[in-house]
Amino acid sequence: MSHGWNASGIPDQSGRTAVVTGANSGIGLITARELARRGARVLLACRDETRGREAETRIRRAVPGADVEFVPLDLAALDSVHTFAAAHAPDRLDLLINNAGVMALPYGRTADGFERQFGVNHLGHFALTGLLLPKLLATPGARVVSVSSIVHALSDIDIGDLNSERKYRRWVAYARSKTANLLFVHELARRLSAAGSDVVAAAAHPGYAATNLQAAGARMENRRMAERVFGIGNRIAAQPASSGALPTLYAATAPGVRPDSFTGPGLLGWRGAPAPSWRAAWTRDDVSSERLWVASEQLTGVAYADLAP
Secondary structure: OOOOHHHHHOOEEEEEEEEEEEEOOHHHHHHHHHHHHHHOOOEEEEEEHHHHHHHHHHHHOOOOOEHHHHHEOOOHHHHHHHHHHOOOOOOOOOOOEOOOOOHHHHHHHHOOOOOOHHHHHHHHHHHHHHHHHHHHOOOOEEEEEEEHHHHHOOOOOOOOOOOOOOOOHHHHHHHHHHHHHHHHHEEEEHHHEEEEEEEEEEEEEEEEEEOOOOOOHHHHHHOHHHHHHHHHHHHHHEEEEEOHHHHHHHHHHHHOOOOOOEEEEEEOOOOEEEEEEEOOOOHOOHHHHHHHHHHHHHOOOOOOOOOOO
């Protein structure tokens, strides 16, 4: 499928517009930079303005003439998601890259009261995609790419306790949010197909890539030893973020990407060129994906009116 594929294989993106969430660092920054390098207009949808502006500057230094723009978006606050869609959504939207995420944080809640990992990683992107759906449906060949994780294999969702109110275990909550990403893509792809749309919904994961995501929880709690362990792991075992971004870039731009596909590094899902990735059977369960979809519409108040069940 993609033997040896790298960023030089990205087709020309001139005339196309992309929104990349969490584009201020790591995989999101590299995804945005490489799309801009190929001629796309890229909106850097980031929570922190200082870091978003810095990312804008870094991309322009790396890619002179890059058409990139920071736009504020806090996926932990539905008001911010609505503001982004109402005030900053581009007229044309070819690529929506649902990349932003948090990992294994101490228990916390979003502005709307959702458990933080489920709220940011799934519900924020569910709401964003729904609000931008008319733009995607109106753009021939549009794609939605959601970034999941191989860690989804640790746990299916608990539809009766989506916000981890009965018991909170940070890595299980993270895994469930990443399973939710895959169930969302599964159900979105099914509904797009039923509606006769050519919009492609696909998923990707970076394998083990060296980013600041792994140590964020330890840093928040001032757990210095855990932070050091993650740092050592990144240096010894992880592939660079530039390699970790390749599955996302492949899913977003390569010809022939299939709906509901899951692309990751080809070497045991850990590192290497993009390839079809293993995924847990529960991430393709039609009953679970529909139940999560209905619950997500109820929790966010965002209904996908253009896509029938």
